[in-house]
Amino acid sequence: MSESLTPPTIKPQNPNFSSGPCAKRPGWSVTNLQNACLGRSHRSEDGKAKLTEAIERSKKILGLPADYRLGIVPASDTGAVEMALWSLLGQRPLDILAWESFGQEWVKDVVDELKLSDVRLMKAPYGSLTNLEEVDFSHDVVFLWNGTTSGVRVPNGDWIPDDRQGLTICDATSAVFAMDIPWEKIDVLTYSWQKVLGGEAQHGVVVLSPRAVERLESYQPAWPIPKIFRLTQKGKLIEGVFKGDTINTPSMLCVEDVIDALVWAESIGGLSGLISRSEANLAAISKWVEQSSWADFLAEKPETRSCTSICLKIVDAGFTSLSTEDQAKFAKKMAKLLEKQQIAYDIAPYRAAPPGLRIWGGATVETADIEALLPWLDWAYTSVKAEFAVAA
Structure with missing residues (x-):
């Protein structure tokens, strides 16, 4: 996957990817x-x-x-x-x-x-x-x-x-x-x-x-x-x-x-509709992870991967060579950068969890917003990697 400091052009319509309270349902007012x-x-x-x-x-x-x-x-x-x-x-x-x-x-x-x-x-x-x-x-x-x-x-x-x-x-x-x-x-x-x-x-x-x-x-x-x-x-x-x-x-x-x-x-089909929307969000992230050079799921086995609280870890060798403290700072800077750009709010990992990102994929999140978010994750990683002078 190519890396670039040029930001993507398409932004999520709704940047609310918090794991709780979570995004309101589409069309909410x-x-x-x-x-x-x-x-x-x-x-x-x-x-x-x-x-x-x-x-x-x-x-x-x-x-x-x-x-x-x-x-x-x-x-x-x-x-x-x-x-x-x-x-x-x-x-x-x-x-x-x-x-x-x-x-x-x-x-x-x-x-x-x-x-x-x-x-x-x-x-x-x-x-x-x-x-x-x-x-x-x-x-x-x-x-x-x-x-x-x-x-x-x-x-x-x-x-x-x-x-x-x-x-x-x-x-x-x-x-x-x-x-x-x-x-x-x-x-x-x-x-x-x-x-x-x-x-x-x-x-x-x-x-x-x-x-x-x-x-x-x-x-x-x-x-x-x-x-x-x-x-x-x-x-x-x-x-x-x-x-x-x-x-x-x-x-x-x-x-x-x-x-x-x-x-x-x-209105969207009850439980089956809700499940389908969440699983579609997981599928979109799974497809991206398969091609990523730096990100992977925190959950080790595919059958145990959540379709709601989707947790990612950073596996790039340059990142893993950093101290534990710097790894935490790195992940936090990524989340802050995405928030500043109004791309994704509240996707830092839970304070006791390993450094990485946590993206809510529940049914109120549109898959189109997940798909728009993913190139921005690459951009944020590349940007912060340059700041930390992490080796390729």
Whole structure:
């Protein structure tokens, strides 16, 4: 591939490639929110109807089984995950899988805060996936479907047995609506609106299987449960949470925004349309990577490469000869240069991840914008390489 300091001529129409909050859906405008239930109680008939609409549209697009429940909960995906950990763990031993930063955060929760002792950490470095064959499903299992900061996803759900004894608790915030989730393999799944739907932050979603509900109603953890995590009352599931009665006050503006995103998702073919758009973005980057002399995927195996949080590493020999500190500076300068040119915003890697770039490829991102971005990545690399006097 030729290298040039002459910038390309075509720019992405939308330079928002952040991994969260993510790009709004194509054609979005604040005027789409004019029917929001503002200045009203979320517990009013109209407010509750909006919340119920968001729940029901989500269930339909995701293809949830009829006996699964979906509820809107506080504090984004983090709140939803912690709600599951605090409410459900402790009855069985735990296997917790971690191959990026957020997986490691859940380890801190269960070991340092809940102080569970019968915990097996199954860890892999950035770019790799833990050995799924070693998971013990007589234990509860906590894992991510897609590593937002590593760009590594599980290839499928075949590794999860249908006759498992423990619960599977899955953080799928950067996977849901962009990847096919086999619901029969999942007991608890969490996400937020700010990822593939391009919604606003601070609201989480929790999905419960009948097995998870049975655990909630039959098991009381040894620790106190904060109010915003409580899903049961007097030993019974609080069904209202899954019918529009939220635990705390939601933003009705954010609710209207996610309804708008869900209506758009339905208009492009629902889940299959969303998945196709994300996979097309990955395919465009894959084609470019095959020809690149300096970039590669952080995810080592093709079947584990994310179609949403697409993480790239720099493999040029001149770059790899730099110190770790200079490598980090190099990648940061690339991201800053692209931001200054209004080509791509927020594509620096997560602070704990290896130096490189992270490009959001979720369904709200147009493939034409991805294709327009790629020559600019070459330009930015060549420009920064010259500044660092990296050898060819």
